Structures are given as structure tokens and as C-alpha cells.
Amino acid sequence: MPQDRSEDKGEMKKYANFNFICGAVICSLMVLMALVSCFYTPYPSTAMDASLKFARPGLMHIMGCDNYGRDIFSRVMEGIRNTSLIALLTVFIGTLAGVIVGAVCGYFGGLPDEILMRINDLLFSFPSILLALVIISLTGTGTLNVTLALGLAFIPSFARIVRSEVRKQAALDYVQSARILGAGHFRVIFAHILPNIVPVLLSSVMIGFNNAVLAEAGLSYLGIGVQPPEASLGRMLSEAQSYLFTAPWYAVFPGLVIMLMVLGFALLAEGMSEGNG
Amino acid sequence: MLLEVRDLSIEFHDHGIPERVVEHVSFSLDSGEILGIVGESGSGKSMTALAIAGLLPRKKMNKEGSILFEGEDVLTMERKDLRLLQGDEICMIFQEPMTALNPTMRIGRQVEEALRVHHSELDAAARKERALRWLENVGLNDSERVYVSYPHELSGGMRQRVMIAAAMVGGPKLLIADEPTTALDVTVQAQVISLLKRLNKEERVAILFISHDLSLIQQISTDVCVMQKGRIVEQGSVEHIFERPENDYTKRLIAAVPRVEL
Numbered sequence: 001m002p003q004d005r006s007e008d009k010g011e012m013k014k015y016a017n018f019n020f021i022c023g024a025v026i027c028s029l030m031v032l033m034a035l036v037s038c039f040y041t042p043y044p045s046t047a048m049d050a051s052l053k054f055a056r057p058g059l060m061h062i063m064g065c066d067n068y069g070r071d072i073f074s075r076v077m078e079g080i081r082n083t084s085l086i087a088l089l090t091v092f093i094g095t096l097a098g099v100i101v102g103a104v105c106g107y108f109g110g111l112p113d114e115i116l117m118r119i120n121d122l123l124f125s126f127p128s129i130l131l132a133l134v135i136i137s138l139t140g141t142g143t144l145n146v147t148l149a150l151g152l153a154f155i156p157s158f159a160r161i162v163r164s165e166v167r168k169q170a171a172l173d174y175v176q177s178a179r180i181l182g183a184g185h186f187r188v189i190f191a192h193i194l195p196n197i198v199p200v201l202l203s204s205v206m207i208g209f210n211n212a213v214l215a216e217a218g219l220s221y222l223g224i225g226v227q228p229p230e231a232s233l234g235r236m237l238s239e240a241q242s243y244l245f246t247a248p249w250y251a252v253f254p255g256l257v258i259m260l261m262v263l264g265f266a267l268l269a270e271g272m273s274e275g276n277g
Numbered sequence: 278m279l280l281e282v283r284d285l286s287i288e289f290h291d292h293g294i295p296e297r298v299v300e301h302v303s304f305s306l307d308s309g310e311i312l313g314i315v316g317e318s319g320s321g322k323s324m325t326a327l328a329i330a331g332l333l334p335r336k337k338m339n340k341e342g343s344i345l346f347e348g349e350d351v352l353t354m355e356r357k358d359l360r361l362l363q364g365d366e367i368c369m370i371f372q373e374p375m376t377a378l379n380p381t382m383r384i385g386r387q388v389e390e391a392l393r394v395h396h397s398e399l400d401a402a403a404r405k406e407r408a409l410r411w412l413e414n415v416g417l418n419d420s421e422r423v424y425v426s427y428p429h430e431l432s433g434g435m436r437q438r439v440m441i442a443a444a445m446v447g448g449p450k451l452l453i454a455d456e457p458t459t460a461l462d463v464t465v466q467a468q469v470i471s472l473l474k475r476l477n478k479e480e481r482v483a484i485l486f487i488s489h490d491l492s493l494i495q496q497i498s499t500d501v502c503v504m505q506k507g508r509i510v511e512q513g514s515v516e517h518i519f520e521r522p523e524n525d526y527t528k529r530l531i532a533a534v535p536r537v538e539l
């Protein structure tokens with residue numbers, strides 16, 4: 001019945017808003033922690049204190065201390081900053097290159113499109129973390145290399161999304177209108193079509209950001225990402241695994257924060273895409 | 278002669294077998310005149326229009342004959358020369374005002390597009406002034422508000438007026454109107470027709486008016502080409518064609534025109 005359906009829709013909208021609000025709250029919390037960590041952490045994140053080795057979570061150290069007696073909360077704050085910085089840069093590289101390649105391929109089509117997209121398919125068939133590993137094996141480890149490698153590995157998926165969206169848009173009448181007013185191809189692509197794919201792009205950027213967080217954590221867990229003594233969430237997890245039973249909080253808190261971070265952005269992306277209909 | 282289409286044929290060859298959608302079409306249009314093209318859906322009217330506007334892809338289709346705009350062939354001219362014509366000398370409005378405007382761009386920017394492309398000497402204020410003047414000239418009185426609106430905030434008739442303003446802002450010599458009123462309801466249709474007639478008179482812009490409805494052509498133009506299956510089957514003054522149609526197809530089109538009984 002029509003009435004039921006409209007009610008359904010209202011319900012959906014509420015739900016979408018709920019997603020969005022939860023996501024926004026979690027994400028702002030993360031951003032806040034990352035920002036604050038730039039100038040303040042409760043304790044210096046690399047300060048060791050043998051007497052505090054494996055101190056339990058308490059009033060002084062709300063997440064406890066690790067095997068060197070470092071304050072886990074301070075390190076988590078810094079870890080959020082490092083991890084999201086790498087993820088942000090990764091997504092930036094992936095999006096920038098992906099948009100250029102995808103838009104040009106989608107708009108012009110033809111043989112170059114065919115070739116680039118086959119290469120893209122080939123790259124796409126590897127998990128991006130594997131691709132990143134291959135690139136890192138060529139460039140060496142370190143924060144910068146890892147960021148670049150992840151960024152490159154993320155290009156195919158963005159290119160693919162942008163290409164299909166641009167193809168859809170290019171068939172619409174407003175593109176013809178712009179062309180007949182004398183706008184050149186590149187003006188049509190970047191000034192006329194691109195703003196129309198921003199909503200889709202935005203939610204894939206969010207999902208991409210999450211994948212990048214997980215990929216960075218994975219790489220750091222494997223010891224390739226952020227180098228000690230700097231903190232990264234993935235690295236903390238990997239260090240914590242030897243003490244899983246003696247000091248479970250060492251693993252639990254960074255793990256929880258990774259989960260929250262990913263959840264927050266996923267909710268935000270979900271809420272946004274539902275809001276867009 | 279402003280526009281002279283000579284023996285134009287258009288052939289698709291993107292699905293293996295070539296498909297002729299326009300065959301040996303010839304007509305001409307003097308500056309400041311209005312010419313109607315009538316024909317049922319699928320008769321190749323839009324293809325002809327797009328060819329004149331230089332909007333057909335260069336590679337995927339075969340084109341024969343010539344389209345002379347002020348003596349220069351649109352089909353063979355350099356891409357950059359073509360772009361100098363588009364928006365400045367030749368303009369086009371489309372059937373669906375819903376989709377012909379960019380949904381994420383404010384009306385003002387879209388009306389200014391031709392100025393941005395062709396008149397880089399104008400600054401933002403001059404562009405805005407011209408755009409506002411044109412919005413008013415096409416009958417959008419609340420021009421300041423329309424200027425900052427998005428397409429979805431306007432009605433179909435208003436959008437078609439915006440399209441006309443965007444087309445006219447560069448002061449073109451030829452306006453191609455491909456079924457500009459088909460998506461509109463009858464009263465708005467009549468308004469758009471009289472607007473086009475006024476622009477033709479005041480701005481001296483030649484209009485190629487395309488429609489599947491002979492009665493609309495009758496309202497705007499004195500000359501008409503009748504198209505069927507990619508060919509022009511009859512050509513002449515509307516009056517003459519109404520009185521003494523020679524072609525069966527034309528007779529059917531005339532029969533389809535609703536008579537107003539008083």
C-alpha cells in the first residue's frame with residue numbers, strides 16, 4: 001500500500017540519519033584525538049619506564065602500559081594520527097590518479113580506454129595489499145614508501161568507479177548542451193561532469209580510506225609500515241600478540257580503536273549514500 | 278546564404294552493418310529566416326541537427342555531402358575552428374529541458390558558459406550583467422533568484438527558457454531548436470513559440486525549428502521540409518504544403534493536425 005511505503009521511506013531516512021550521526025561522532029572523536037596528539041599526549045609516547053611494565057589500565061594510565069612501560073593511550077593517540085595520515089595520503093594519491101585515468105577513459109572510450117582498463121582489471125584482480133607488498137619489495141620499507149605503494153595500489157579501484165560514472169554522465173543531454181556552447185572536451189570532463197560524480201566519489205573515498213587504514217595496519221603488523229619507536233595501530237597489535245595472555249589490554253585497545261575507526265567511516269559513508277538516495 | 282546543407286548523408290557503422298539514417302538531404306536557410314523540419318520520430322531530424330551543430334562523433338560515422346555555414350563546411354573544418362562557431366555563431370536547444378541542464382551547476386553559470394568560453398575579455402561582473410539581461414529577455418522576471426537557482430528548483434517551461442537564454446547569450450546567427458516544446462504542456466508550448474518568434478525578429482537570429490508536429494511548424498515558420506526515413510520527401514512553403522500536399526506521407530501529417538472547431 002502506498003501509505004505503508006511512504007512510512008517505510010521515513011523510517012529509512014531516520015535510519016540513514018542515525019548512521020550518519022553515529023559515523024560523524026566516531027569520526028570526529030578520531031580526528032580530535034589525532035589532532036590533539038600533535039601537541040599533547042598524557043605521557044610522551046616513547047617514554048619508557050621499567051617500573052610501569054605491563055601496568056594494568058587504571059586512573060593514571062587508562063589503557064595501561066606496554067612491555068616497555070609506555071603509556072598505551074598516548075601511543076594509541078599517536079597511532080591514530082600516523083595511521084590516518086598514511087590512509088589519507090593513500091586515498092589522495094589513489095583518487096587523484098584514479099579520477100584522471102578513469103575520467104579520460106570513460107569520456108573518450110576507444111582503444112586507449114580498452115587497453116588501460118584491461119591493465120586495470122589485471123591489477124584489480126590482486127588484493128591491493130599484495131600489490132602494495134610487491135611495490136614495497138622494489139622500493140624498500142618506510143612510511144613514505146608504504147604510503148606511495150598503497151596509493152598506487154589503490155588507483156585501479158578508483159579509476160574503475162570513476163570511469164563507469166563518467167560514462168553514464170557523458171551520455172546525458174547536459175553534456176551535449178555544454179559542448180554546443182563551445183566547451184572543449186577537458187572543460188566538459190572536469191568542469192561539467194566531475195561535480196556530478198562527487199557524491200559517488202565521496203562515499204568510495206570513505207570506503208577507500210577504511211581499506212587504507214586496514215592495509216596500513218596490516219603492513220605495519222607485518223613490520224613494513226611505520227618504523228619503531230613511532231606508534232602505529234597495526235604495529236602495536238603486532239607487538240602485543242606475544243603478550244596476549246599476560247597483558248590483553250595491550251592488544252585490545254589498539255584493536256578496538258582500529259575497529260571503531262573503520263566502523264565510523266563506514267557508517268558515515270553509508271549514511272551519506274543513503275541520504276543521497 | 279547562412280546555412281546550406283547539400284546532399285547530406287549520415288551512416289552509422291558501429292554495429293557492423295552500416296545503417297543510413299540520413300540520405301541525400303539538401304536545404305538552405307537565409308540569415309534571419311525560420312525553417313521548419315517536420316517528420317515522425319526516427320526520421321533522422323535530430324541526426325541532421327546534430328550534424329549541423331558539429332556534435333556528431335567524427336570517427337564512428339560516415340558523413341557525405343556538405344554543410345556550409347557562411348560558406349565553410351562544418352563537416353570538414355578543423356576541430357578548433359568548429360569550437361569557435363559552437364556557442365558563438367551556432368547554438369542548439371534540446372527536447373528535454375529536464376536533462377539538458379547540468380543538475381549540479383547554478384543556472385547563472387550555465388547561462389554564462391558561452392561567455393566564459395568565447396569572451397574571456399569579459400569579467401565576472403560583465404558576464405553576470407549579460408546573463409541577467411538574457412534571463413529577463415526570455416521572460417524570467419525574477420532573474421536574480423533564477424541566477425542562483427539549481428535546475429531542479431525550476432519548472433520545465435522555465436528550464437527551457439534558461440536553455441534559450443544560454444543559447445542566445447553569445448549572440449548566435451543560427452539557433453537549432455530540436456523539438457524544444459515536445460516535453461512541455463500546451464500553454465507553455467505556445468509561450469516558447471512566441472518567444473522564439475520574438476527573438477527571431479529582435480535579434481535577427483535564424484532558427485531551424487524541428488518538430489514532429491506540423492501545426493507547431495505552421496505557427497512559427499513559413500517554410501518547411503518534410504522528412505521521412507532519412508529523406509526529404511517534400512519541401513516548400515507551409516501554406517502550399519497544407520493546400521496541395523503531393524506526398525502521401527505529408528497528407529498523413531496534415532491529417533494528424535488537430536482542427537480547432539469554433
Ligand SMILES: Nc1ncnc2c1ncn2[C@@H]1O[C@H](COP(=O)(O)OP(=O)(O)O)[C@@H](O)[C@H]1O
Nearest residue numbers: 289296298316317318319320321322323324325
Ligand atoms: N547510436 C545509433 N546507432 C544506430 N542508429 C541510431 C543511433 N542513434 C539513432 N539511430 C537511428 O537514427 C535514426 C534517426 O534518429 P533521429 O535523428 O534521432 O530521429 P528523429 O530525431 O527524427 O526522431 C533512427 O532510426 C534511429 O534508430
Ligand SMILES: [Mg+2]
Nearest residue numbers: 322323455456
Ligand atoms: Mg529527435
